[in-house]
Each structure stands twice: as C-alpha cells, then as structure tokens.
Amino acid sequence: MAGRGGIRGSQVGAGPMGENERGELAPRTVVSFWCGNGHEVRIGFALGADHPDVWDCPKCGLVAGRDRDNLPVPAGTAPYMTHLGYLRQRRSQEEGDILLEEALAKLRGSI
Numbered sequence: 001m002a003g004r005g006g007i008r009g010s011q012v013g014a015g016p017m018g019e020n021e022r023g024e025l026a027p028r029t030v031v032s033f034w035c036g037n038g039h040e041v042r043i044g045f046a047l048g049a050d051h052p053d054v055w056d057c058p059k060c061g062l063v064a065g066r067d068r069d070n071l072p073v074p075a076g077t078a079p080y081m082t083h084l085g086y087l088r089q090r091r092s093q094e095e096g097d098i099l100l101e102e103a104l105a106k107l108r109g110s111i
C-alpha cells in the first residue's frame with residue numbers, strides 16, 4: 001500500500017522513514033469482532049471511518065461479527081435444515097397444527 005501512485009517517490013521497503021509515516025496516521029479506534037470459535041479479532045480503523053459489520057477471523061477463517069451474542073452464520077456452513085425445517089418453509093403453523101392433529105388422530109386409530 002505504501003508508495004502506491006508514486007507520490008512519495010520513495011523505494012519499496014524504505015525502512016525507518018516508512019515506519020514513522022505509519023505511526024503518524026490519524027487517530028484510530030479499535031473494533032472487536034468475534035468469530036464462531038470465540039476468537040476476538042481486534043482491528044484498528046481510522047477514527048470516524050466506516051468499519052464493516054463482519055471480518056474474516058485470521059485464526060480460523062470463520063466470519064467474525066461485531067455482536068458477540070449474535071454471530072453471523074458463515075456462508076457454506078449454514079446449519080443443516082431438518083425435514084421439519086423444510087416443511088415449515090412450505091406450511092404455515094396453522095396448517096402444521098392441522099397436519100399434526102390428523103397424524104395424532106391416525107395414531108389413535110380414529111381415522
């Protein structure tokens with residue numbers, strides 16, 4: 001990132017001078033993200049800059065979120081949806097109650 005665009009005109013790996021410039025950045029705020037494995041990822045952002053809601057955990061690669069109690073579900077590892085889960089997508093709760101009643105009635109032998 002440093003030196004991109006040739007504004008400074010210094011060589012890549014300029015050494016101490018580059019280090020100093022990095023130390024003089026605008027005030028930063030540290031934002032914590034938590035991944036599903038409980039890793040805390042602390043990322044420094046420029047104060048007032050927008051920061052993302054999620055960050056890839058550098059330790060395990062899971063998506064880490066800002067809200068420790070409401071972690072994002074990483075794409076591709078969505079919880080396995082049960083047969084009942086698919087059913088609930090297709091049926092309303094009311095229909096489900098009727099189906100359940102029918103099933104129970106069959107079990108009781110009253111149909």
Ligand SMILES: [Zn+2]
Pocket residue numbers: 035036037038039057058059060061062
């Ligand atoms: Zn992690």
